[in-house]
Amino acid sequence: MTDVVDVTEDDLIERCYEAGWTDGLPVVPPTAERVASMVMASGSVATEVVTHLGPSRVPATVEKIAANAVMAGCQPAYFPVVLAAVRALAGNSAAVTIHSATPMLIVNGPVRNQIGLNSGSNALGSGNRANATIGRAMQLVLRNIGGFRSGGLDAATLGHPGKYSYCFAENEEYSTWTPLHVDRGYARTASTCTVYLADAPLCIAHMGNTAGEGILATIADALPIAGTYNMYYQRELFIVMSPEHAVLVASDGFSKRAVKEYLFEHGRKPAGSLLGKGMFGLGPKVAGPEWMRHVDLDPSTRIPVVLDPERFTIVVSGREIGGYSAVIFGLGDSITVPVGG
């Protein structure tokens, strides 16, 4: 059913504020014409239920998602990526949590260039309409359809700035490795959206030593932090490598698999230095790490930040020059879905 709200004031943006629809920033008013254009871009009917969101399993229809995409400032051409992100998010069961994590979107394949997504300079930052508005649309969908708003289902203690928008594309053109979507079984010509419940990126600088192993050693040093969920649950962890780092590492003979194995072996901390810190003070719950349940635990045992090397996800993004990569901690495992599929 279309929910039409009569608005008599000129300032429709203020009405959106009053209705509680915004993320704190001004939105593009979701007029019937704009929403219809967005719906048309999907090739679907407005009433089609794309998925159900949140613990109340609220139906997310094409029209409601479109209204949020309009408000975020999306162009209709972006809408298939927004729909894919919502489908992936539903599979990820956006956690009702007081943790800061929020959905991060990574886009792969030809759609990146077709709609002008930024995978180059400042890829994880501001300044590009597609990145900014697709990520923002995801957040507005969570807020308005899923009910994830402060005081409601979004119970975060702190949150982080990615809750405004958190979307970037992989720089496939500057990577010598296979891109994320190909690693996950899609054709290189396919377009995909991957969703991961992510903390803010931790920037890792490494310069002055161009050896691939040196770069990996710097990244590995940043991984075993007692206070992250990753260290406790040992689930998926994202590494966003700059093209420069990726090229230097690859040119020293590291395949993506070899990178993961290196980080698995070196991104560790002795068990004795973890106990009593972070979540390790909670004890060995079933969901927690297996190693804590050993009564004869050797405190010098070096504990990896993920359970196995494949739980590292490596993507390449950012401008071609610059010795910076990013470690992105988070919750659970990411989900990749096709765009337009």
Add this chain to the structure above:
Amino acid sequence: MASSSHLISPIADRSLAVTRAPRLSRAARLTIYLIDGMQNRKAGWGRALLDGAEDVLTRTCVATFVRVERPLGSPSFSEDPAWARGLVGRVDLLIEAVGD
């Protein structure tokens, strides 16, 4: 400037119809277990949730409430079938607060 004065609400129209659990008998005295299975019990969230549940249930049925203290480090109720089997026949309703 918008070309229309009509806005499409971005809020979902409705929630899915949820099948309600069987209602509790008002006449019989029930035994209700309340378990704090929160990951961080020291924060008090689980206790607060269970307080709320007990408050509501007290007004709707005659019951004996049993707060179950499970030792830190034990698996949550839902992950511990052996412990759960031991409750069969002793409990009419079990409520566990879980989360982080």
